[in-house]
Amino acid sequence: xxxxxxxxxxxxxxxxxxxxxxxxxxxxxxxxxxxxxxxxxxxxxxxxxxxxxxxxxxxxxxxxxxxxxxxxxxxxxxxxxxxxxxxxxxxxxxxxxxxxxxxxxxxxxxxxxxxxxxxxxxxxxxxxxxxxxxxxxxxxxxxxxxxxxxxxxxxxxxxxxxxxxxxxxxxxxxxxxxxxxxxxxxxxxxxxxxxxxxxxxxxxxxxxxxxxxxxxxxxxxxxxxxxxxxxxxxxxxxxxxxxxxxxxxxxxxxxxxxxxxxxxxxxxxxxxxxxxxxxxxxxxxxxxxxxxxxxxxxxxxxxxxxxxxxxxxxxxxxxxxxxxxxxxxxxxxxxxxxxxxxxxxxxxxx
Amino acid sequence: xxxxxxxxxxxxxxxxxxxxxxxxxxxxxxxxxxxxxxxxxxxxxxxxxxxxxxxxxxxxxxxxxxxxxxxxxxxxxxxxxxxxxxxxxxxxxxxxxxxxxxxxxxxxxxxxxxxxxxxxxxxxxxxxxxxxxxxxxxxxxxxxxxxxxxxxxxxxxxxxxxxxxxxxxxxxxxxxxxxxxxxxxxxxxxxxxxxxxxxxxxxxxxxxxxxxxxxxxxxxxxxxxxxxxxxxxxxxxxxxxxxxxxxxxxxxxxxxxxxxxxxxxxxxxxxxxxxxxxxxxxxxxxxxxxxxxxxxxxxxxxxxxxxxxxxxxxxxxxxxxxxxxxxxxxxxxxxxxxxxxxxxxxxxxxxxxxxxxxxxxxxxxxxxxxxxxxxxxxxxxxxxxxxxxxxxxxxxxxxxxxxxxxxxxxxxxxxxx
Numbered sequence: 001x002x003x004x005x006x007x008x009x010x011x012x013x014x015x016x017x018x019x020x021x022x023x024x025x026x027x028x029x030x031x032x033x034x035x036x037x038x039x040x041x042x043x044x045x046x047x048x049x050x051x052x053x054x055x056x057x058x059x060x061x062x063x064x065x066x067x068x069x070x071x072x073x074x075x076x077x078x079x080x081x082x083x084x085x086x087x088x089x090x091x092x093x094x095x096x097x098x099x100x101x102x103x104x105x106x107x108x109x110x111x112x113x114x115x116x117x118x119x120x121x122x123x124x125x126x127x128x129x130x131x132x133x134x135x136x137x138x139x140x141x142x143x144x145x146x147x148x149x150x151x152x153x154x155x156x157x158x159x160x161x162x163x164x165x166x167x168x169x170x171x172x173x174x175x176x177x178x179x180x181x182x183x184x185x186x187x188x189x190x191x192x193x194x195x196x197x198x199x200x201x202x203x204x205x206x207x208x209x210x211x212x213x214x215x216x217x218x219x220x221x222x223x224x225x226x227x228x229x230x231x232x233x234x235x236x237x238x239x240x241x242x243x244x245x246x247x248x249x250x251x252x253x254x255x256x257x258x259x260x261x262x263x264x265x266x267x268x269x270x271x272x273x274x275x276x277x278x279x280x281x282x283x284x285x286x287x288x289x290x291x292x293x294x295x296x297x298x299x300x301x302x303x304x305x306x307x308x309x310x311x312x313x314x315x316x317x318x319x320x321x322x323x324x325x326x327x328x329x330x331x332x333x334x335x336x337x338x339x340x341x342x343x344x345x346x347x348x349x350x
Numbered sequence: 351x352x353x354x355x356x357x358x359x360x361x362x363x364x365x366x367x368x369x370x371x372x373x374x375x376x377x378x379x380x381x382x383x384x385x386x387x388x389x390x391x392x393x394x395x396x397x398x399x400x401x402x403x404x405x406x407x408x409x410x411x412x413x414x415x416x417x418x419x420x421x422x423x424x425x426x427x428x429x430x431x432x433x434x435x436x437x438x439x440x441x442x443x444x445x446x447x448x449x450x451x452x453x454x455x456x457x458x459x460x461x462x463x464x465x466x467x468x469x470x471x472x473x474x475x476x477x478x479x480x481x482x483x484x485x486x487x488x489x490x491x492x493x494x495x496x497x498x499x500x501x502x503x504x505x506x507x508x509x510x511x512x513x514x515x516x517x518x519x520x521x522x523x524x525x526x527x528x529x530x531x532x533x534x535x536x537x538x539x540x541x542x543x544x545x546x547x548x549x550x551x552x553x554x555x556x557x558x559x560x561x562x563x564x565x566x567x568x569x570x571x572x573x574x575x576x577x578x579x580x581x582x583x584x585x586x587x588x589x590x591x592x593x594x595x596x597x598x599x600x601x602x603x604x605x606x607x608x609x610x611x612x613x614x615x616x617x618x619x620x621x622x623x624x625x626x627x628x629x630x631x632x633x634x635x636x637x638x639x640x641x642x643x644x645x646x647x648x649x650x651x652x653x654x655x656x657x658x659x660x661x662x663x664x665x666x667x668x669x670x671x672x673x674x675x676x677x678x679x680x681x682x683x684x685x686x687x688x689x690x691x692x693x694x695x696x697x698x699x700x701x702x703x704x705x706x707x708x709x710x711x712x713x714x715x716x717x718x719x720x721x722x723x724x725x726x727x728x729x730x731x732x733x734x735x736x737x738x739x740x741x742x743x744x745x746x747x748x749x750x751x752x753x754x755x756x757x758x759x760x761x762x763x764x765x766x767x
Binding site: 042045046047048142143146215216218219222224225226227305306307308309310311312313314315 | 357359360365366367381468469470471472473474475478479482563564567569570572573747748749750752
């Protein structure tokens, strides 16, 4: 029996499908419970309790929300292009999930060990914008089209800043493969790229917040201005899909920040002499480290949302083009200098 | 070449930032507003007309429902006008109570404004922080009048009754244990004045908390500074009053210029702005909250040491004591007349205004000597402030319209009346 299962698993398609499921199911569960923690954490920050009715301490709230959205009627606005209206969320979720194919969860734990993984992720997140544009355009709503214009401009300009930030990482790691990038940061906590690339690290994360249209850059769905933006006309499962994609993208940005700048699955205790921590089990690489680093960034998303007012659309563009892009370009030159100076421990030629 | 038309956007009445039932027709060039055309009247209830068929005291309740976040201030203006026509003096204690509750109302209004303004600009947390403080003040309303919003506590000739000696207590339930409830009841052991005293001690700290979140926040400043600028002359031309006018640098405050009630006996400053932009209006209102707190503290001190009547003694026009009604023939007659026919007001006309949190709120009454007003005209500051919307938003972006609506502090109960 075991042999049979193993031999089925050996079939390439089955093998890949199992791996995809092993990534997607935990991912979708994380998205569901990310919404729960968002409501809870922001709730506690705002002196209130958050969801606590469905299930013990409200744990079943995301399930209840998902059920509700699934059974709601999908309303097509009059004059909407039904085909594009349905394609839009599909496109958004497809790219948001496809990007996860190249994310490694450990030194060997990766679905597609691509050599150009970083490019692939940038490409996928860029294609996701089309979903938003189609959604806004096909809804036949003035608020939606306005949000579409905002989103397109915002995502495209922050993609540039983000791309430049990633160029820095690529220069330091001399590879586009995420596994190699993480491996390049090993040694100790000082080997992580967040130290030599600190400005790029900060800009990467802020651009990530902007690219996922989260507060304080949520002008695309700024509820007090254009109500809900591009998905104002969506209901039921189609809305849920947009929601899912947005949160999957937030988690993607977080895990990328952890992988590219904070040493991924490497332990922060690696190489620490103090109390012999460096030789204890704490120093071992583990997916736990990766996930806890990711959780820090996910928490930051929520913290930002509870704290900051919203930028105005033109101010976001100004920040992107006039502040972030120049800083990243300058820092790329600084990296070049560090590279030729062979600054230890990051730029030693292997 | 094809003809390029402006983008017409219907903003409201069902819109999260429309503050009730404002309907704006925005003419946009891209994101830039060319023209903002406010449509009002969706909350029109005909208060002025209703007042003509009701005896004077019955209209006090309608005043609460005009600007429903500065309830007692509206009542105050109405009562002052009737008192002027009747030519009666309000006992000093009632004057202090009125000042204290006017300032509590100002805090209620400004907290509501700060919360919703924050929410409009995207600072969601402000809203809940402000509502935490409002809760205590609404409890004070409830303790004194029985209602949390529509108090009808002021009466021509004074206030309905003296301040209560005890506060209502929370009770333990299935959801709240005795220990939790004891903690909640800690500051409710004494009288209403003790409860308010405790609140005023804490409130400065709360305002500091809001300022930490907003005043020096770069995003908040980028969103507010130089948005909707009004110079002092323009502000006067537009008929602004209240914080809208003071933020432009005109130190005009009816509490100082024409003191009513006990405002000449309390010590407070009037904050003024310099640029007249949204940020100045924010700073002015936050400082007003601190000043209101100062006034409340002074009123509490005075009220704790000076007992006395809170209603004018002439029961031809004011409600008699309930004990008198039970035991005294004249009291019974007064009571019967008061609650059936009401009282006649001498022929004439009068206008009285108060510094309501939003600006000058006045009532103008024409009396033909009957027990009902011949005509009641309400001067609402919100209506005047909102008329300037087009002026304030022209050339700004869509997101700034939301900021400006927030800064105008409009409440539609008052605008539409």
